[in-house]
Amino acid sequence: MSGDVLITQDILAGDFLTIFVSSALVLVFGGFYVGIYTAVKVNLLKGWAMPFGYLFWMLAAYCLYLMGSLMHVNNFTAKALVVAAIGLLLLPHAVYYMQDRVHEENEH
Amino acid sequence: MANSYLTSESKKLATWYFTFAAIIFGAQLLFGLVAAVQYVVPGFLFEILDFSVARTLHINALVVWMVFAMFGSVYWLLPDETGIETVGVGLGKLLFWIFAAAIVVVVLVYLFIQVGPADETTIWFIMEGREYIEAPRWADIGIVVVALGFVANLFMTGIQGNRSGIVTVLMADMIAFAGLYLAGVFFTDNISIDQFWWWWVIHLWVEATWEVFVGSIAAYGLITMIGAHRKVVEMWLWIEVTMLFGSGILGLGHHYFWIGTPEYWWEIGALFSALEPLPLVAMFIHVLYDWGRMQGEESAKGQEESVITNKPAFTWFVLNAFGNFLGAGIWGFFHTLPQVNLYTHGTQFTSAHGHLAFFGAYATILIGMMYIGVQGKNGIKVMNNTTSTIWATSMIVGGVVGMTVALTVAGYVQVLVSRAQMGATWAGYFDGQSGMWFAQGMDWRLAMGVVTFLGFLFLVKDLLSIGKATHHKR
Numbered sequence: 005m006s007g008d009v010l011i012t013q014d015i016l017a018g019d020f021l022t023i024f025v026s027s028a029l030v031l032v033f034g035g036f037y038v039g040i041y042t043a044v045k046v047n048l049l050k051g052w053a054m055p056f057g058y059l060f061w062m063l064a065a066y067c068l069y070l071m072g073s074l075m076h077v078n079n080f081t082a083k084a085l086v087v088a089a090i091g092l093l094l095l096p097h098a099v100y101y102m103q104d105r106v107h108e109e110n111e112h
Numbered sequence: 113m114a115n116s117y118l119t120s121e122s123k124k125l126a127t128w129y130f131t132f133a134a135i136i137f138g139a140q141l142l143f144g145l146v147a148a149v150q151y152v153v154p155g156f157l158f159e160i161l162d163f164s165v166a167r168t169l170h171i172n173a174l175v176v177w178m179v180f181a182m183f184g185s186v187y188w189l190l191p192d193e194t195g196i197e198t199v200g201v202g203l204g205k206l207l208f209w210i211f212a213a214a215i216v217v218v219v220l221v222y223l224f225i226q227v228g229p230a231d232e233t234t235i236w237f238i239m240e241g242r243e244y245i246e247a248p249r250w251a252d253i254g255i256v257v258v259a260l261g262f263v264a265n266l267f268m269t270g271i272q273g274n275r276s277g278i279v280t281v282l283m284a285d286m287i288a289f290a291g292l293y294l295a296g297v298f299f300t301d302n303i304s305i306d307q308f309w310w311w312w313v314i315h316l317w318v319e320a321t322w323e324v325f326v327g328s329i330a331a332y333g334l335i336t337m338i339g340a341h342r343k344v345v346e347m348w349l350w351i352e353v354t355m356l357f358g359s360g361i362l363g364l365g366h367h368y369f370w371i372g373t374p375e376y377w378w379e380i381g382a383l384f385s386a387l388e389p390l391p392l393v394a395m396f397i398h399v400l401y402d403w404g405r406m407q408g409e410e411s412a413k414g415q416e417e418s419v420i421t422n423k424p425a426f427t428w429f430v431l432n433a434f435g436n437f438l439g440a441g442i443w444g445f446f447h448t449l450p451q452v453n454l455y456t457h458g459t460q461f462t463s464a465h466g467h468l469a470f471f472g473a474y475a476t477i478l479i480g481m482m483y484i485g486v487q488g489k490n491g492i493k494v495m496n497n498t499t500s501t502i503w504a505t506s507m508i509v510g511g512v513v514g515m516t517v518a519l520t521v522a523g524y525v526q527v528l529v530s531r532a533q534m535g536a537t538w539a540g541y542f543d544g545q546s547g548m549w550f551a552q553g554m555d556w557r558l559a560m561g562v563v564t565f566l567g568f569l570f571l572v573k574d575l576l577s578i579g580k581a582t583h584h585k586r
Contacts, residue, residue, distance in 0.1 A: 015452065015455065020455070028442050046400075046404035047408055048408075087383075095390055096397060099394055099397060103348065
């Protein structure tokens with residue numbers, strides 16, 4: 005893992021804005037995804053909203069891909085970003101499942 | 113303000129900490145304004161209160177007021193969580209006065225002596241010179257003594273009383289918080305090694321122990337303000353602790369990219385920095401989940417009333433969930449991977465991230481705790497907003513967001529001109545700072561700083577007067 009492997013290529017000046025906006029959108033879309041997922045699960049939103057939640061996850065994953073491509077990330081960082089995207093997909097499911105179990109045990 | 117409704121000595125002590133924290137918060141904003149003016153008018157207070165001194169005071173005051181408010185928050189919640197009076201509260205009061213007096217002396221030395229002969233006497237009596245923790249060594253030792261006394265009180269109370277999940281997490285967290293400060297007390301001759309240890313204080317405080325502290329306070333707030341189920345909240349807390357420590361500790365790597373540490377830190381920093389936003393997303397779900405659940409349970413019973421018993425505090429807690437996500441999450445994530453950090457490092461991007469992250473992740477929830485203190489002091493069952501609450505909240509939030517946007521624009525210009533086009537050269541540095549967008553960014557940052565300060569004045573007025581308002585349920 006040497007420096008010339010990690011920083012493979014300079015970032016083009018014209019790509020910086022896209023990189024900053026897409027990396028911000030990763031979390032904005034990610035926030036919408038987990039927000040909609042949670043809101044549907046606790047009945048603050050109707051069930052039909054759930055597909056929109058997954059749509060936002062897909063947008064977040066695309067922005068992550070775009071950001072990584074324009075940054076010319078190396079293989080290792082690309083894998084780290086994939087792990088982050090999958091983590092974001094699974095996070096609300098896992099956390100809600102655990103929470104709901106605790107909630108049920110607490111109430112019944 | 114009278115303490116007529118407070119019977120717990122620990123809670124009275126908490127109000128002392130909150131009061132002193134609010135005073136230092138004001139000082140932080142004032143010195144920040146001086147530094148912001150100096151970006152626009154470089155000769156302002158030249159050789160009287162130079163930028164280096166104003167910046168030191170701005171940042172140190174930030175750290176100090178937050179530490180005071182954190183100690184106050186713990187002293188506030190301990191009797192509720194443990195069911196007993198805080199053990200060693202007399203020691204706590206003594207340590208409060210020692211801590212406050214030490215801070216006043218350090219500030220006066222920063223203000224009126226400023227620099228020393230750059231030998232051991234400077235390190236011991238004037239300042240150590242490392243950003244954020246410039247306090248001279250005598251004050252360092254004092255801070256360690258005060259922190260250990262605070263931790264001892266927390267442990268003795270936790271061991272003797274009911275040790276809830278929140279108290280257990282705080283016990284583990286606060287001993288790490290106190291212990292990590294030791295990494296910033298000594299020097300080494302090699303600046304890379306020195307920076308290596310210095311980041312243990314800065315990063316591991318802010319992105320590990322402070323975030324876990326926020327999780328604990330959020331848990332306490334959700335139980336006291338919306339009646340969230342303790343088991344559910346504490347389950348959340350353990351998940352958050354696992355995620356925060358899991359990603360935050362090795363997220364330290366993103367500070368080791370360019371200080372001379374081995375290159376494997378680039379990969380470690382990249383991986384864990386990518387994961388660091390996940391717990392912040394989880395904390396965001398946490399508040400939404402509990403709020404939705406509790407309000408839903410009330411609605412199912414036919415109750416249309418809000419479940420929130422302290423609306424100003426809850427507003428700040430919700431702002432914390434969003435602010436943490438925005439400031440630490442988004443503004444952190446978009447310049448944290450090494451490939452892009454090569455260009456953004458040391459630009460106004462860092463400053464934009466710092467402003468929104470410290471405000472969003474910490475200031476918000478600590479202000480919320482101050483409102484919880486006011487509610488308890490005045491014996492209010494359901495505390496509602498006042499006009500000043502709304503002005504304070506909107507102006508402070510608007511001001512900080514405005515500063516962040518202005519600094520982001522300025523940082524973007526620096527990235528493009530100073531780094532991408534001119535290759536981080538001496539000429540590039542000055543060209544980046546002389547452009548119209550950078551200059552206007554600094555103008556807008558100053559304007560938004562003034563808005564923030566005016567909002568702070570409303571906040572002080574509100575904290576002093578909201579308890580006397582008649583529209584609360586008592």
